[in-house]
Amino acid sequence: GESVGLHLPTLSVQEGDNSIINCAYSNSASDYFIWYKQESGKGPQFIIDIRSNMDKRQGQRVTVLLNKTVKHLSLQIAATQPGDSAVYFCAEKRGSTLGRLYFGRGTQLTVWP
Amino acid sequence: DTGVSQDPRHKITKRGQNVTFRCDPISEHNRLYWYRQTLGQGPEFLTYFQNEAQLEKSRLLSDRFSAERPKGSFSTLEIQRTEQGDSAMYLCASSLERGSGEAFFGQGTRLTVV
Numbered sequence: 607g608e609s610v611g612l613h614l615p616t617l618s619v620q621e622g623d624n625s626i627i628n629c630a631y632s633n634s635a636s637d638y639f640i641w642y643k644q645e646s647g648k649g650p651q652f653i654i655d656i657r658s659n660m661d662k663r664q665g666q667r668v669t670v671l672l673n674k675t676v677k678h679l680s681l682q683i684a685a686t687q688p689g690d691s692a693v694y695f696c697a698e699k700r701g702s703t704l705g706r707l708y709f710g711r712g713t714q715l716t717v718w719p
Numbered sequence: 720d721t722g723v724s725q726d727p728r729h730k731i732t733k734r735g736q737n738v739t740f741r742c743d744p745i746s747e748h749n750r751l752y753w754y755r756q757t758l759g760q761g762p763e764f765l766t767y768f769q770n771e772a773q774l775e776k777s778r779l780l781s782d783r784f785s786a787e788r789p790k791g792s793f794s795t796l797e798i799q800r801t802e803q804g805d806s807a808m809y810l811c812a813s814s815l816e817r818g819s820g821e822a823f824f825g826q827g828t829r830l831t832v833v
Contacts, residue, residue: 649725652821695762697761706767706775708764712760
């Protein structure tokens with residue numbers, strides 16, 4: 607079926623290194639993507655978004671890359687910090703459904719000091 | 720605090736009981752969403768309101784579930800005759816209709832059915 611998924615369930619990095627979290631999607635109708643960060647016991651927190659007419663968007667220490675050809679999305683975190691440890695989800699909004707987000711399973715990022 | 724607020728944060732109930740959760744969205748947001756999240760999974764869409772109108776419901780929202788947003792501000796999610804499978808985190812989110820419509824989530828209500 608159509609789904610948003612992640613390649614790796616866990617990712618461990620050392621403090622100061624760059625992190626790359628990947629996401630695959632299969633619905634070519636998806637026109638908007640969001641990365642969320644979720645810390646234990648809390649709700650998802652918006653990190654960065656990208657529309658399907660873009661292939662790259664940068665924020666503070668984060669960059670999202672979108673490759674529509676292979677339906678792949680990635681989140682790059684520069685100079686990863688212990689406070690970045692969390693589960694990261696990509697979510698997609700499909701053009702015909704205004705309100706609904708489809709989430710993948712998530713990647714647990716652990717940053718070691 | 721001007722974020723999305725959910726109450727209660729935790730709820731333990733016996734199987735068969737009814738429970739009701741409340742969500743107060745960001746004040747200027749006219750869209751409100753309910754999601755459910757089980758351990759190790761991403762949030763799953765339940766339902767969505769634009770102002771007071773419930774515009775979409777997932778198949779996950781069985782007839783034991785009902786959501787309301789009577790005045791287009793706060794919303795309630797009621798689960799009747801709870802089952803152990805209803806144990807999950809129930810998340811509320813809100814967004815603006817205009818712009819990118821990015822959704823901001825509350826802290827969630829953790830439901831445990833025993």
